[in-house]
Amino acid sequence: MPATGSQLLETPERRALRQAVADLARRYGSDYFLAKSRAGEPVDELWAEAGKAGYLGVNLPVEYGGGGGGITDLAIVLEELGAAGCPLLLMVVSPAISGTVIARFGTEEQKRRWLPGLADGSRRFAFGITEPDAGSNSHRITTVARRDGEDWLLTGRKVFISGIDQCDAVLFVARTEDSRTGKLKPCLFVVPRDTPGFEYRPIPMEIVAPERQFQVFLDDVRLPADALVGDENAGLLQLFAGLNPERILTAAFALGLARHALGRAVDYAKERTVWSTPIGAHQGLAHPLAQCAVEIELARLMAQKAGLLYDAGEDVAAGEAANMAKYAAGEAAAHAVDQAVQTLGGNGLTQEYGLGALLVASRVARVAPVSREMVLNYVAQHTLGLPKSY
Numbered sequence: 552m553p554a555t556g557s558q559l560l561e562t563p564e565r566r567a568l569r570q571a572v573a574d575l576a577r578r579y580g581s582d583y584f585l586a587k588s589r590a591g592e593p594v595d596e597l598w599a600e601a602g603k604a605g606y607l608g609v610n611l612p613v614e615y616g617g618g619g620g621g622i623t624d625l626a627i628v629l630e631e632l633g634a635a636g637c638p639l640l641l642m643v644v645s646p647a648i649s650g651t652v653i654a655r656f657g658t659e660e661q662k663r664r665w666l667p668g669l670a671d672g673s674r675r676f677a678f679g680i681t682e683p684d685a686g687s688n689s690h691r692i693t694t695v696a697r698r699d700g701e702d703w704l705l706t707g708r709k710v711f712i713s714g715i716d717q718c719d720a721v722l723f724v725a726r727t728e729d730s731r732t733g734k735l736k737p738c739l740f741v742v743p744r745d746t747p748g749f750e751y752r753p754i755p756m757e758i759v760a761p762e763r764q765f766q767v768f769l770d771d772v773r774l775p776a777d778a779l780v781g782d783e784n785a786g787l788l789q790l791f792a793g794l795n796p797e798r799i800l801t802a803a804f805a806l807g808l809a810r811h812a813l814g815r816a817v818d819y820a821k822e823r824t825v826w827s828t829p830i831g832a833h834q835g836l837a838h839p840l841a842q843c844a845v846e847i848e849l850a851r852l853m854a855q856k857a858g859l860l861y862d863a864g865e866d867v868a869a870g871e872a873a874n875m876a877k878y879a880a881g882e883a884a885a886h887a888v889d890q891a892v893q894t895l896g897g898n899g900l901t902q903e904y905g906l907g908a909l910l911v912a913s914r915v916a917r918v919a920p921v922s923r924e925m926v927l928n929y930v931a932q933h934t935l936g937l938p939k940s941y
Protein backbone atom coordinates (compact mmCIF):
# COMPACT_ATOMS: atom_id res chain seq x y z
CA MET A 552 0.00 0.00 0.00
CA PRO A 553 1.62 3.29 -1.04
CA ALA A 554 1.94 6.17 1.41
CA THR A 555 -0.71 8.79 0.74
CA GLY A 556 -0.46 12.41 1.80
CA SER A 557 0.16 15.86 0.49
CA GLN A 558 2.80 18.56 0.69
CA LEU A 559 0.71 20.18 3.41
CA LEU A 560 1.63 17.28 5.68
CA GLU A 561 5.11 16.47 4.45
CA THR A 562 7.83 18.67 2.94
CA PRO A 563 9.15 17.91 -0.56
CA GLU A 564 12.44 16.80 1.08
CA ARG A 565 10.65 14.26 3.24
CA ARG A 566 8.61 12.99 0.33
CA ALA A 567 11.83 12.57 -1.63
CA LEU A 568 13.39 10.68 1.30
CA ARG A 569 10.34 8.41 1.42
CA GLN A 570 10.63 7.67 -2.28
CA ALA A 571 14.38 7.04 -2.19
CA VAL A 572 14.11 4.62 0.75
CA ALA A 573 11.15 2.86 -0.86
CA ASP A 574 13.18 2.40 -4.07
CA LEU A 575 16.13 0.94 -2.17
CA ALA A 576 13.96 -1.35 -0.03
CA ARG A 577 12.03 -2.69 -3.02
CA ARG A 578 15.29 -3.98 -4.48
CA TYR A 579 15.53 -6.27 -1.44
CA GLY A 580 11.86 -6.93 -0.65
CA SER A 581 10.14 -9.42 1.60
CA ASP A 582 11.53 -12.52 -0.15
CA TYR A 583 15.08 -11.45 0.77
CA PHE A 584 14.03 -10.43 4.28
CA LEU A 585 12.13 -13.65 5.04
CA ALA A 586 14.83 -15.89 3.55
CA LYS A 587 17.44 -14.25 5.80
CA SER A 588 15.12 -14.44 8.80
CA ARG A 589 14.36 -18.12 8.25
CA ALA A 590 18.07 -18.87 7.89
CA GLY A 591 18.75 -17.02 11.16
CA GLU A 592 20.99 -14.54 9.39
CA PRO A 593 21.23 -10.76 9.76
CA VAL A 594 20.22 -8.53 6.86
CA ASP A 595 23.70 -7.01 6.68
CA GLU A 596 23.61 -6.10 2.97
CA LEU A 597 20.45 -4.02 3.36
CA TRP A 598 21.67 -2.46 6.63
CA ALA A 599 25.03 -1.52 5.04
CA GLU A 600 23.45 -0.03 1.94
CA ALA A 601 20.90 1.96 3.94
CA GLY A 602 23.72 3.16 6.22
CA LYS A 603 25.95 4.17 3.34
CA ALA A 604 23.11 6.15 1.77
CA GLY A 605 22.75 8.07 5.04
CA TYR A 606 19.28 6.74 5.88
CA LEU A 607 20.14 5.07 9.20
CA GLY A 608 21.68 8.23 10.64
CA VAL A 609 19.30 10.73 9.09
CA ASN A 610 18.32 11.95 12.60
CA LEU A 611 21.87 12.38 13.94
CA PRO A 612 23.83 15.65 13.96
CA VAL A 613 25.71 16.57 10.79
CA GLU A 614 28.97 17.26 12.67
CA TYR A 615 29.10 13.57 13.67
CA GLY A 616 28.28 12.18 10.25
CA GLY A 617 24.48 12.23 10.49
CA GLY A 618 21.89 13.81 8.23
CA GLY A 619 20.92 16.58 10.64
CA GLY A 620 17.22 15.67 10.49
CA GLY A 621 14.88 14.53 13.22
CA ILE A 622 13.01 11.50 14.50
CA THR A 623 10.33 12.31 11.93
CA ASP A 624 12.87 11.59 9.18
CA LEU A 625 14.10 8.39 10.80
CA ALA A 626 10.49 7.21 11.18
CA ILE A 627 9.95 7.78 7.45
CA VAL A 628 12.96 5.55 6.71
CA LEU A 629 11.75 2.70 8.92
CA GLU A 630 8.15 2.94 7.70
CA GLU A 631 9.22 2.72 4.06
CA LEU A 632 11.59 -0.19 4.70
CA GLY A 633 8.73 -2.01 6.43
CA ALA A 634 6.25 -1.15 3.70
CA ALA A 635 8.57 -2.91 1.24
CA GLY A 636 8.66 -5.97 3.49
CA CYS A 637 11.94 -5.20 5.30
CA PRO A 638 11.17 -3.87 8.80
CA LEU A 639 14.52 -3.27 10.55
CA LEU A 640 13.86 -3.61 14.29
CA LEU A 641 17.41 -2.59 15.17
CA MET A 642 16.73 0.91 13.87
CA VAL A 643 14.52 1.37 16.92
CA VAL A 644 17.31 0.65 19.38
CA SER A 645 20.42 1.76 17.47
CA PRO A 646 19.99 5.18 15.82
CA ALA A 647 16.66 6.06 17.48
CA ILE A 648 17.27 5.37 21.17
CA SER A 649 21.04 5.04 21.51
CA GLY A 650 21.92 7.63 18.88
CA THR A 651 19.46 10.15 20.32
CA VAL A 652 20.61 9.69 23.91
CA ILE A 653 24.31 9.95 23.03
CA ALA A 654 23.71 12.96 20.76
CA ARG A 655 21.67 14.76 23.41
CA PHE A 656 23.51 13.85 26.59
CA GLY A 657 26.87 12.32 25.69
CA THR A 658 30.22 14.03 26.24
CA GLU A 659 32.12 15.37 23.25
CA GLU A 660 34.35 12.31 23.41
CA GLN A 661 31.42 9.87 23.55
CA LYS A 662 29.80 11.58 20.57
CA ARG A 663 33.02 11.39 18.54
CA ARG A 664 33.54 7.78 19.49
CA TRP A 665 30.08 6.40 18.77
CA LEU A 666 27.96 8.67 16.57
CA PRO A 667 29.78 8.46 13.21
CA GLY A 668 29.50 4.65 13.27
CA LEU A 669 25.85 4.76 14.34
CA ALA A 670 25.19 7.26 11.56
CA ASP A 671 26.70 5.23 8.72
CA GLY A 672 25.51 1.91 10.12
CA SER A 673 29.02 0.50 10.62
CA ARG A 674 28.31 0.30 14.37
CA ARG A 675 25.13 -0.89 16.02
CA PHE A 676 23.82 -0.52 19.54
CA ALA A 677 21.26 -2.62 21.38
CA PHE A 678 19.24 -1.18 24.26
CA GLY A 679 18.47 -2.93 27.54
CA ILE A 680 15.92 -1.85 30.11
CA THR A 681 13.55 -4.84 30.58
CA GLU A 682 14.24 -7.13 33.53
CA PRO A 683 12.69 -10.50 34.39
CA ASP A 684 11.29 -9.41 37.78
CA ALA A 685 10.28 -5.90 36.76
CA GLY A 686 8.66 -6.31 33.30
CA SER A 687 6.33 -3.40 32.60
CA ASN A 688 7.16 -1.87 35.98
CA SER A 689 10.52 -0.31 35.18
CA HIS A 690 10.48 1.38 38.59
CA ARG A 691 11.40 -2.05 39.93
CA ILE A 692 14.56 -2.57 37.92
CA THR A 693 17.38 -3.80 40.12
CA THR A 694 20.40 -3.67 37.84
CA VAL A 695 22.76 -1.69 40.02
CA ALA A 696 25.76 0.46 39.16
CA ARG A 697 28.24 0.83 42.05
CA ARG A 698 31.26 3.09 42.07
CA ASP A 699 34.65 1.46 42.55
CA GLY A 700 37.25 4.20 42.52
CA GLU A 701 36.93 5.86 39.11
CA ASP A 702 35.20 2.81 37.64
CA TRP A 703 31.65 1.51 37.73
CA LEU A 704 30.63 -2.06 38.56
CA LEU A 705 27.39 -3.16 36.92
CA THR A 706 25.39 -6.13 38.22
CA GLY A 707 21.96 -7.38 37.22
CA ARG A 708 19.83 -9.30 34.74
CA LYS A 709 17.95 -8.23 31.64
CA VAL A 710 15.57 -10.06 29.33
CA PHE A 711 14.22 -9.80 25.76
CA ILE A 712 17.10 -7.56 24.65
CA SER A 713 17.03 -7.48 20.85
CA GLY A 714 19.96 -8.00 18.52
CA ILE A 715 22.91 -8.11 20.95
CA ASP A 716 24.80 -10.58 18.73
CA GLN A 717 24.64 -8.07 15.84
CA CYS A 718 25.68 -5.08 17.93
CA ASP A 719 28.97 -3.56 19.07
CA ALA A 720 27.61 -2.39 22.42
CA VAL A 721 24.48 -2.20 24.53
CA LEU A 722 23.09 0.93 26.16
CA PHE A 723 21.86 -0.42 29.50
CA VAL A 724 19.53 1.26 31.95
CA ALA A 725 20.66 0.70 35.54
CA ARG A 726 20.09 2.54 38.78
CA THR A 727 22.58 4.00 41.16
CA GLU A 728 22.95 2.17 44.43
CA ASP A 729 22.38 5.21 46.64
CA SER A 730 18.84 5.95 45.44
CA ARG A 731 17.10 5.65 48.83
CA THR A 732 13.78 7.15 47.87
CA GLY A 733 12.74 4.00 46.04
CA LYS A 734 11.93 6.17 43.02
CA LEU A 735 13.36 5.37 39.63
CA LYS A 736 16.70 7.08 39.22
CA PRO A 737 17.89 5.62 35.95
CA CYS A 738 21.39 5.94 34.61
CA LEU A 739 22.57 4.88 31.20
CA PHE A 740 25.76 2.93 30.55
CA VAL A 741 27.48 1.88 27.34
CA VAL A 742 28.69 -1.71 27.65
CA PRO A 743 30.76 -3.01 24.71
CA ARG A 744 29.73 -6.56 23.81
CA ASP A 745 33.10 -8.12 24.67
CA THR A 746 33.32 -6.65 28.21
CA PRO A 747 34.26 -9.36 30.75
CA GLY A 748 31.34 -10.39 32.99
CA PHE A 749 28.72 -9.52 30.33
CA GLU A 750 27.00 -12.69 29.11
CA TYR A 751 23.97 -13.15 26.88
CA ARG A 752 21.95 -16.15 25.73
CA PRO A 753 19.33 -16.29 22.98
CA ILE A 754 15.70 -16.84 23.97
CA PRO A 755 13.91 -19.20 21.58
CA MET A 756 11.16 -16.98 20.09
CA GLU A 757 8.38 -17.72 17.56
CA ILE A 758 9.09 -14.56 15.54
CA VAL A 759 10.28 -14.82 11.93
CA ALA A 760 12.80 -11.96 12.01
CA PRO A 761 16.51 -11.37 11.41
CA GLU A 762 17.05 -10.32 15.05
CA ARG A 763 17.00 -12.54 18.11
CA GLN A 764 16.13 -11.64 21.70
CA PHE A 765 18.52 -12.37 24.56
CA GLN A 766 18.71 -12.90 28.30
CA VAL A 767 21.55 -10.92 29.81
CA PHE A 768 23.68 -11.57 32.86
CA LEU A 769 25.82 -8.73 34.21
CA ASP A 770 28.14 -9.89 36.92
CA ASP A 771 30.30 -7.12 38.39
CA VAL A 772 30.97 -5.80 34.90
CA ARG A 773 33.79 -3.28 35.28
CA LEU A 774 33.31 -0.13 33.23
CA PRO A 775 35.41 3.01 32.95
CA ALA A 776 33.99 6.29 34.27
CA ASP A 777 33.09 7.42 30.75
CA ALA A 778 30.75 4.46 30.23
CA LEU A 779 28.09 6.58 31.95
CA VAL A 780 26.14 8.57 29.37
CA GLY A 781 24.72 11.82 30.65
CA ASP A 782 24.29 13.05 34.17
CA GLU A 783 24.02 10.54 37.02
CA ASN A 784 21.24 12.67 38.54
CA ALA A 785 19.30 13.68 35.44
CA GLY A 786 16.91 10.76 35.95
CA LEU A 787 13.75 10.43 33.92
CA LEU A 788 14.39 13.38 31.65
CA GLN A 789 17.29 11.62 29.93
CA LEU A 790 15.52 8.30 29.75
CA PHE A 791 12.43 9.77 28.11
CA ALA A 792 14.61 11.52 25.57
CA GLY A 793 15.37 8.00 24.35
CA LEU A 794 12.04 6.32 25.07
CA ASN A 795 9.88 8.74 23.08
CA PRO A 796 11.89 8.07 19.91
CA GLU A 797 11.56 4.36 20.74
CA ARG A 798 7.77 4.59 20.74
CA ILE A 799 7.67 6.72 17.57
CA LEU A 800 9.99 4.31 15.74
CA THR A 801 8.00 1.31 17.00
CA ALA A 802 4.93 2.98 15.51
CA ALA A 803 6.83 3.37 12.21
CA PHE A 804 7.89 -0.29 12.38
CA ALA A 805 4.26 -1.38 12.87
CA LEU A 806 2.94 0.97 10.20
CA GLY A 807 5.40 -0.29 7.61
CA LEU A 808 4.42 -3.85 8.40
CA ALA A 809 0.72 -2.94 8.21
CA ARG A 810 1.08 -1.19 4.86
CA HIS A 811 3.02 -4.12 3.46
CA ALA A 812 0.39 -6.65 4.55
CA LEU A 813 -2.52 -4.54 3.35
CA GLY A 814 -0.85 -3.90 -0.01
CA ARG A 815 -0.28 -7.60 -0.56
CA ALA A 816 -3.88 -8.40 0.39
CA VAL A 817 -5.34 -5.73 -1.89
CA ASP A 818 -3.26 -6.90 -4.86
CA TYR A 819 -4.41 -10.44 -4.28
CA ALA A 820 -8.07 -9.45 -3.80
CA LYS A 821 -8.06 -7.64 -7.16
CA GLU A 822 -6.84 -10.73 -9.03
CA ARG A 823 -8.22 -13.79 -7.29
CA THR A 824 -11.57 -14.82 -8.76
CA VAL A 825 -13.52 -17.86 -7.56
CA TRP A 826 -17.06 -16.71 -8.54
CA SER A 827 -17.83 -14.19 -11.24
CA THR A 828 -15.95 -11.21 -9.74
CA PRO A 829 -12.58 -10.81 -8.00
CA ILE A 830 -12.87 -11.61 -4.27
CA GLY A 831 -12.15 -7.93 -3.49
CA ALA A 832 -15.62 -7.09 -4.78
CA HIS A 833 -17.21 -8.94 -1.89
CA GLN A 834 -17.91 -6.50 0.90
CA GLY A 835 -17.13 -9.19 3.44
CA LEU A 836 -13.50 -8.72 2.37
CA ALA A 837 -13.56 -5.14 1.01
CA HIS A 838 -14.87 -3.49 4.16
CA PRO A 839 -12.39 -4.99 6.62
CA LEU A 840 -9.58 -4.05 4.20
CA ALA A 841 -10.98 -0.52 3.95
CA GLN A 842 -11.14 -0.37 7.76
CA CYS A 843 -7.48 -1.36 7.90
CA ALA A 844 -6.62 1.47 5.50
CA VAL A 845 -8.47 3.94 7.74
CA GLU A 846 -6.72 2.67 10.87
CA ILE A 847 -3.33 2.87 9.21
CA GLU A 848 -3.88 6.44 8.04
CA LEU A 849 -5.09 7.54 11.49
CA ALA A 850 -2.10 5.96 13.17
CA ARG A 851 0.26 7.53 10.63
CA LEU A 852 -1.16 10.96 11.41
CA MET A 853 -0.63 10.45 15.13
CA ALA A 854 2.90 9.16 14.56
CA GLN A 855 3.59 12.25 12.47
CA LYS A 856 2.28 14.47 15.27
CA ALA A 857 4.47 12.68 17.80
CA GLY A 858 7.56 13.08 15.60
CA LEU A 859 6.92 16.77 14.97
CA LEU A 860 6.42 17.45 18.70
CA TYR A 861 9.52 15.51 19.63
CA ASP A 862 11.64 17.26 17.01
CA ALA A 863 10.35 20.62 18.26
CA GLY A 864 11.71 19.77 21.72
CA GLU A 865 8.30 19.33 23.33
CA ASP A 866 9.17 16.18 25.26
CA VAL A 867 6.04 16.06 27.46
CA ALA A 868 3.50 16.60 24.67
CA ALA A 869 5.52 14.21 22.51
CA GLY A 870 5.23 11.58 25.26
CA GLU A 871 1.44 11.50 25.07
CA ALA A 872 1.41 11.52 21.27
CA ALA A 873 4.14 8.88 21.03
CA ASN A 874 2.22 6.55 23.34
CA MET A 875 -1.00 7.06 21.39
CA ALA A 876 0.79 6.56 18.07
CA LYS A 877 2.47 3.38 19.27
CA TYR A 878 -0.89 2.05 20.48
CA ALA A 879 -2.75 2.94 17.29
CA ALA A 880 0.00 1.58 15.02
CA GLY A 881 0.26 -1.65 17.01
CA GLU A 882 -3.48 -2.21 16.66
CA ALA A 883 -3.41 -1.27 12.97
CA ALA A 884 -0.60 -3.77 12.32
CA ALA A 885 -2.29 -6.62 14.18
CA HIS A 886 -5.58 -6.00 12.34
CA ALA A 887 -3.96 -5.52 8.91
CA VAL A 888 -1.90 -8.71 9.09
CA ASP A 889 -4.84 -10.70 10.42
CA GLN A 890 -7.10 -9.45 7.62
CA ALA A 891 -4.40 -9.91 4.98
CA VAL A 892 -3.91 -13.54 5.96
CA GLN A 893 -7.68 -14.06 5.84
CA THR A 894 -7.91 -12.42 2.41
CA LEU A 895 -5.43 -14.86 0.92
CA GLY A 896 -7.30 -17.90 2.21
CA GLY A 897 -4.98 -20.91 2.26
CA ASN A 898 -2.25 -18.93 0.55
CA GLY A 899 -2.21 -16.64 3.58
CA LEU A 900 -0.57 -19.44 5.50
CA THR A 901 1.99 -20.53 2.90
CA GLN A 902 5.67 -19.66 3.00
CA GLU A 903 5.46 -18.59 -0.63
CA TYR A 904 3.23 -15.60 0.14
CA GLY A 905 5.06 -14.74 3.37
CA LEU A 906 2.10 -13.24 5.21
CA GLY A 907 1.65 -15.98 7.80
CA ALA A 908 5.23 -15.22 8.88
CA LEU A 909 4.08 -11.76 9.94
CA LEU A 910 1.41 -13.02 12.34
CA VAL A 911 3.74 -13.09 15.32
CA ALA A 912 5.86 -10.11 14.24
CA SER A 913 2.70 -8.01 13.99
CA ARG A 914 2.01 -8.65 17.69
CA VAL A 915 5.36 -7.28 18.82
CA ALA A 916 4.23 -3.65 18.71
CA ARG A 917 1.33 -4.54 21.01
CA VAL A 918 3.77 -5.78 23.66
CA ALA A 919 6.97 -3.79 23.21
CA PRO A 920 8.47 -1.43 24.16
CA VAL A 921 5.47 -0.73 26.34
CA SER A 922 2.37 -2.91 26.25
CA ARG A 923 -0.94 -1.68 24.97
CA GLU A 924 -2.40 -1.99 28.49
CA MET A 925 0.35 0.24 29.90
CA VAL A 926 -0.32 2.83 27.18
CA LEU A 927 -4.00 2.76 28.12
CA ASN A 928 -3.00 3.20 31.77
CA TYR A 929 -0.92 6.21 30.75
CA VAL A 930 -3.76 7.77 28.78
CA ALA A 931 -6.29 7.02 31.53
CA GLN A 932 -4.14 8.70 34.16
CA HIS A 933 -2.36 11.49 32.31
CA THR A 934 -4.83 12.44 29.60
CA LEU A 935 -8.07 11.69 31.42
CA GLY A 936 -6.94 12.26 35.02
CA LEU A 937 -8.41 8.96 36.21
CA PRO A 938 -7.08 7.35 39.41
CA LYS A 939 -4.36 4.72 39.25
CA SER A 940 -5.12 1.08 40.06
CA TYR A 941 -1.60 -0.24 40.53
Ligand SMILES: Cc1cc2nc3c(=O)[nH]c(=O)nc-3n(C[C@H](O)[C@H](O)[C@H](O)COP(=O)(O)OP(=O)(O)OC[C@H]3O[C@@H](n4cnc5c(N)ncnc54)[C@H](O)[C@@H]3O)c2cc1C
Pocket residue numbers: 644677678679680681685686687688710711712713714758764915918919920921922923924925928941
Ligand atom coordinates in the same frame (compact mmCIF):
# COMPACT_ATOMS: atom_id res chain seq x y z
C1 LIG B 1 10.21 -9.07 20.27
C2 LIG B 1 10.53 -8.30 21.48
C3 LIG B 1 11.65 -7.47 21.49
C4 LIG B 1 12.00 -6.76 22.64
N1 LIG B 1 13.14 -6.00 22.61
C5 LIG B 1 13.53 -5.36 23.74
C6 LIG B 1 14.76 -4.64 23.79
O1 LIG B 1 15.50 -4.57 22.79
N2 LIG B 1 15.13 -4.05 24.94
C7 LIG B 1 14.36 -4.10 26.07
O2 LIG B 1 14.74 -3.53 27.09
N3 LIG B 1 13.18 -4.80 26.07
C8 LIG B 1 12.76 -5.42 24.95
N4 LIG B 1 11.57 -6.14 24.93
C9 LIG B 1 10.80 -6.27 26.17
C10 LIG B 1 9.45 -5.53 26.16
O3 LIG B 1 9.67 -4.15 26.27
C11 LIG B 1 8.62 -6.13 27.29
O4 LIG B 1 8.24 -7.43 26.89
C12 LIG B 1 7.40 -5.30 27.64
O5 LIG B 1 7.80 -4.08 28.24
C13 LIG B 1 6.43 -6.02 28.58
O6 LIG B 1 7.10 -6.56 29.69
P1 LIG B 1 6.86 -8.09 30.08
O7 LIG B 1 7.10 -8.91 28.87
O8 LIG B 1 7.71 -8.39 31.28
O9 LIG B 1 5.35 -8.23 30.45
P2 LIG B 1 4.65 -8.01 31.88
O10 LIG B 1 5.07 -6.70 32.46
O11 LIG B 1 4.84 -9.23 32.69
O12 LIG B 1 3.12 -7.91 31.43
C14 LIG B 1 2.34 -9.04 31.09
C15 LIG B 1 0.93 -8.57 30.77
O13 LIG B 1 0.37 -7.89 31.91
C16 LIG B 1 -0.09 -6.61 31.52
N5 LIG B 1 0.08 -5.66 32.62
C17 LIG B 1 1.18 -5.47 33.41
N6 LIG B 1 0.96 -4.49 34.29
C18 LIG B 1 -0.29 -4.04 34.06
C19 LIG B 1 -1.10 -3.00 34.64
N7 LIG B 1 -0.66 -2.23 35.63
N8 LIG B 1 -2.35 -2.81 34.13
C20 LIG B 1 -2.81 -3.58 33.11
N9 LIG B 1 -2.11 -4.56 32.54
C21 LIG B 1 -0.86 -4.77 33.00
C22 LIG B 1 0.77 -6.25 30.33
O14 LIG B 1 0.15 -5.25 29.52
C23 LIG B 1 0.89 -7.57 29.61
O15 LIG B 1 -0.24 -7.81 28.82
C24 LIG B 1 11.19 -6.85 23.79
C25 LIG B 1 10.06 -7.68 23.78
C26 LIG B 1 9.73 -8.40 22.65
C27 LIG B 1 8.53 -9.29 22.69
